[in-house]
Amino acid sequence: MPRTLVVTNDFPPCQGGRRPRLSRVPRGERRQRRHPAGGQRLGRRLTAVAPILPRRHERKRTPCPPPHTPLDFDPDALRARYRAERDRRIRPDGNRQYRRTTGEFGHFDEDPHAEPGFTREPLTDHVDVVVVGGGFGGLLTGARLRQAGVRGIRIIEKGADFGGTWYWNRYPGIHCDIESYVYMPLLEELGYVPKWKYAPGEEIREHAQAIARHFDLYRDACFRTQATELRWDEDESAWAVTTDRGDRMTARHVVVATGCSASPNSPASKASRPSRATCSTPAAGTTTTPAATRTAA
Numbered sequence: 001m002p003r004t005l006v007v008t009n010d011f012p013p014c015q016g017g018r019r020p021r022l023s024r025v026p027r028g029e030r031r032q033r034r035h036p037a038g039g040q041r042l043g044r045r046l047t048a049v050a051p052i053l054p055r056r057h058e059r060k061r062t063p064c065p066p067p068h069t070p071l072d073f074d075p076d077a078l079r080a081r082y083r084a085e086r087d088r089r090i091r092p093d094g095n096r097q098y099r100r101t102t103g104e105f106g107h108f109d110e111d112p113h114a115e116p117g118f119t120r121e122p123l124t125d126h127v128d129v130v131v132v133g134g135g136f137g138g139l140l141t142g143a144r145l146r147q148a149g150v151r152g153i154r155i156i157e158k159g160a161d162f163g164g165t166w167y168w169n170r171y172p173g174i175h176c177d178i179e180s181y182v183y184m185p186l187l188e189e190l191g192y193v194p195k196w197k198y199a200p201g202e203e204i205r206e207h208a209q210a211i212a213r214h215f216d217l218y219r220d221a222c223f224r225t226q227a228t229e230l231r232w233d234e235d236e237s238a239w240a241v242t243t244d245r246g247d248r249m250t251a252r253h254v255v256v257a258t259g260c261s262a263s264p265n266s267p268a269s270k271a272s273r274p275s276r277a278t279c280s281t282p283a284a285g286t287t288t289t290p291a292a293t294r295t296a297a
């Protein structure tokens with residue numbers, strides 16, 4: 001027996017934005033409503049194939065009121081509070097509030113996680129893609145290029161390993177502040193389930209390295225190397241990439257994934273600048289002050 005669903009208008013006014021109720025109407029009543037006079041004549045076939053709907057002009061359009069979910073907070077007050085907090089943090093001097101860590105604090109620009117004395121021969125070869133930066137931006141680029149079948153990928157990274165932000169920043173208690181399941185990329189591809197809702201920096205850094213292993217990005221990587229110039233060579237139809245290790249490599253494509261927090265900065269004001277006695281690098285096993293945190297250059 002075919003079933004006919006009828007949209008009825010006899011439901012109570014729309015509540016909480018719910019959709020109109022679909023209900024079943026007994027067959028006899030159905031015929032009567034659709035064909036008060038000719039229901040018998042049209043017979044079973046018509047009622048079986050055509051849903052019995054109120055005629056267009058008979059349908060009542062009940063305006064749907066806004067949902068009546070009671071709020072236990074005042075959204076306007078909350079918005080105002082967030083705006084006030086935001087305004088408190090916006091400073092007219094912007095990035096001028098920082099100064100580069102040179103001179104007395106120049107050691108913050110050194111890599112405390114790498115063994116000193118590293119050297120290698122300069123490279124002069126050609127690759128398909130050079131990616132500058134080994135943080136999540138560079139890793140995702142590398143991973144997706146591998147998935148697309150690109151073989152010659154070289155990631156150039158100042159640090160001695162992958163991880164970017166999570167390579168450089170290792171102060172005690174560092175965790176991500178976005179849920180790990182959302183923040184950490186390529187979890188499905190690696191079959192990895194974060195151990196924490198807000199993962200600690202070490203877990204994130206290890207995940208970054210796992211991505212590099214999974215997608216074979218260590219193969220051509222150049223660590224402890226800073227790209228100093230990217231120049232498009234029209235004659236060669238290639239990028240000429242120069243680094244602080246004397247490399248003069250070329251690439252068909254270049255991707256810049258250098259992030260926005262690649263250099264350490266210290267407060268410009270002398271009053272809030274740390275004294276050397278209160279700061280040390282994480283490698284020394286003691287705490288760092290916010291001045292040692294890498295911030296937007």
Ligand SMILES: Cc1cc2nc3c(=O)[nH]c(=O)nc-3n(C[C@H](O)[C@H](O)[C@H](O)COP(=O)(O)OP(=O)(O)OC[C@H]3O[C@@H](n4cnc5c(N)ncnc54)[C@H](O)[C@@H]3O)c2cc1C
Nearest residue numbers: 133135136137157158164165176177178226227258259262
């Ligand atoms: C302490 C801290 C905590 C954070 N927590 C969160 C969080 O919880 N949630 C969130 O969403 N975001 C967070 N962020 C923002 C974080 O930076 C991004 O989420 C993300 O990691 C940025 O990735 P990226 O690859 O774009 O840049 P980065 O991770 O900064 O990587 C860029 C890399 O490029 C390298 N590089 C730069 N210039 C050169 C060059 N010329 N040659 C070679 N290498 C170069 C740098 O050494 C660096 O390793 C945090 C940032 C910081 C500093």
